[in-house]
Amino acid sequence: MTRIAQEDLAESLAEAFQFVSHHHPPDFVRALRRAWEAETHPPARAAMGQLLVNSKLAAQGRRPVCQDTGVGQVFFRVGCEVQFYRRDGSAPISLQAVANEGVRSAYRDPHNPLRATMVADPLGRRTNTRDNTPAVIQVEIVEGDALEVLVMAKGGGGDVKARFATLNPSDNVADWVIEQLPGMGAGWCPPGTLGVGIGGTPEQAMLLAKLSLFEPIDIDLLQARGAATAEETLRLELHERANALGIGAQGLGGNHAVLDVKVRTAPCHAATIPVALIPNCAATRYTRFTLDGSGPARIAEPDxxxxxxxxxxxxxxxxxxxxxxxxxxxxxxxxxIGQTLLLSGKVLTARDAAHQRMVDLLSRGEPLPVDLWGRVVYYVGPVDPVVGEAVGPAGPTTATRMDRFVEPLMAQAGLLAMIGKAERGPEAVEAIRRNGGAYLCATGGAAYLMSRAIKSSRVLAFDDLGMEAIHEFKLADFPVTVAVDSRGQTIHRFAQVGH
Known part of the structure; x- marks a missing residue:
């Protein structure tokens, strides 16, 4: 029987969540570098170059690679011979409570505060829990006397693009997956990995897809040796066909949107093929550790x-x-479109809540708290700064959520241009053309690099919104790509078909 102190588990979880906030897995860095070296499309190559620099800087500075520091997800494999206890002699608490302890400690760490993502009452007030709890946990009881733990911080951009379908046995799984990709857009911040779960029941298929994402990236080795199973054959086909779509890094075009495809399968009912698809973004963050009762885990630093x-x-x-x-x-x-700009000077920030308030004011004929005339707005909700920073990691959020606000803010308030990530819908593109503005893409998943180009920050309005308040940033050589120009041309060609 192995006795594991729950305090050791909570401490291990806290260290793991802190570590993954600023360290990519080594296999991801190597795969990203291979893709960057092979990419010939300049906008996509520039974006991947930024991701590589960001990965290095985040690891050195021990600050988040992405401002969306993710939902804390924990997968426990508990050996049958494991017994939990509390060092203080009190009764053991639930694994959910222990996971919450670890997440709370990690996300409130004063040396590297992480952005709280979780909201309670999803159909009501959607109040932020402020410490990123509750953790999302899965528990499997297995043979043995050890506790194996998989820790991941999964941002909203990837999971929101998840897809599920129950296919007929005669349907082609590869065709279904490829049909989903254009409609997923670039909000999942490619390049990354696609996880495909096949079989089981609906919830099993989704779990299979999620877990497949945390296997080592090895498509290059599979290509070299060739497929030995049906799953490997499907991986190779999907990898080739997905990249042939030309979505590319950040949706900017090119041949490397997908670094790998992972497939997990399970037995299923004879009349169905449940299929789930979940992407992992350029802010891939996960690690594993094992506890054997000898104390908390220590996460090894990569070379x-x-x-x-x-x-x-x-x-x-x-x-x-x-x-x-x-x-x-x-x-x-x-x-x-496709042109790289380095922005310096003052930019305003605004996300969903601030946009809604401004449009409501315009509809009532009331003045805005800030003058938007001839200004540029950055869609961002930064991480809190630490000593020496003007702002914490501050990468872009998905622009399509703000599409319905583009016309009133440009036509009535004089907004000139916007910065975000991923594509714009037809309504927003037409509003940009009609008003002679532009939309610029910042690289999703390069948040620490972006923050280094922000030299000062001050709140101008709606300070009650916290990270969603309207700030004014002063920039110095902040990199962006022209994604929609004043003539209404868009670099996101897939969006014209996928939406």
């Missing part, structure tokens, strides 16, 4: 050679430098 040769900052000599403090509509009209 720094992993990032050897990667620059300490993103530099692109051919990028166009833009002064936001003196920008004009005529200058915006010269921008072309």
């Amino acid at each position: 720094h050679a992993l990032w050897e040769g990667i620059a300490d900052q993103f530099d692109m000599p051919e990028a166009l430098r833009v002064d936001l403090d003196h920008i004009t509509q005529a200058e915006v009209a010269q921008w072309k």
Whole structure:
């Protein structure tokens, strides 16, 4: 019988969640580097270059790779011979409560505070729990005398793109998966891995897909040796067909949206094929540890050679430098899709709640708390800063959520351009064309790199909204890609078909 102190488990979980916030798994870094080296499409290559620099800087600075520090998910494999106890002699608590202790400690760490994501009362007030609890846990009882734990921080951009269908036995699974990808858009921040779960019941298929994402990236090895099973054959087919769609990194085009495809299967009813699809984004964050009763786990640091040769900052000599403090509509009209810009000067921030408030004010004929005329708005909800930072990691949020606000803010308030991630829908693209503005893509999953280009931050309005308040950032060489220009052309070609 192995006796494990629940305090050791909570401490191990806290350390794991802190670690994965700023460290990519080594296999992901290596796969991303291979994709970057092979990519020939300039916008996609630039985005992957930013992701690599961000990975290095986040590991060095021990600050989050992405501002969406994710839902705390824990998978327990508990040996039958494991017994839990409390060091203080009190009665053991539930694994859910222990997981909550670990998550609470990790997300409130003053040295690296993480952004709380979880909201209670999902159909009501949606109040933020402020410490990222509750953790989402799965428990499996297995043979043995050890406790195996898989810890992951899964951001909203990936899980929100999950898909499920119950196919007929005669249906083609590969065709169904490929049909889903254009409609998923780029909000899941490719490049990343696709997890496919096949069989079982609906909930089993989703779990299979999720768990498959945390297997090592090895598609290059599989391509070299060839498939030996039906699952491996499907992996190779999906990898090739998915990248042939041309979605590319961040949806900017190119051949490397998908770094790997993982497939897990289970027996199912003879009349059905349940199929689930879940992507893992460029902010891939997970680790494993085992407890045997000898104390808390210690997460091993990767060899720094992993990032050897990667620059300490993103530099692109051919990028166009833009002064936001003196920008004009005529200058915006010269921008072309796919062009990389380095932005300096003052930018406003706003997300869903701030947009709703501003549009409500406009509809009532009331003045806005900030002047948007000729300004640029960045869709961002940053992590709290620590000593020496103007702002914590501050990557873009998905722009499509703000699509319905584009026309009123541009036509009535004079907004000139927006910064976000992923594609815009037809309504937003048309509003941008009609008003002669632009939409710029920042790289999702490169939040720490982005924050290093933010030199100061102050709240201008709606301070009760916390991270969703309207801030004014002062930027210095903040990298973006022109995604929608003033003529209504969009770099996200897949969006024209997928939405």
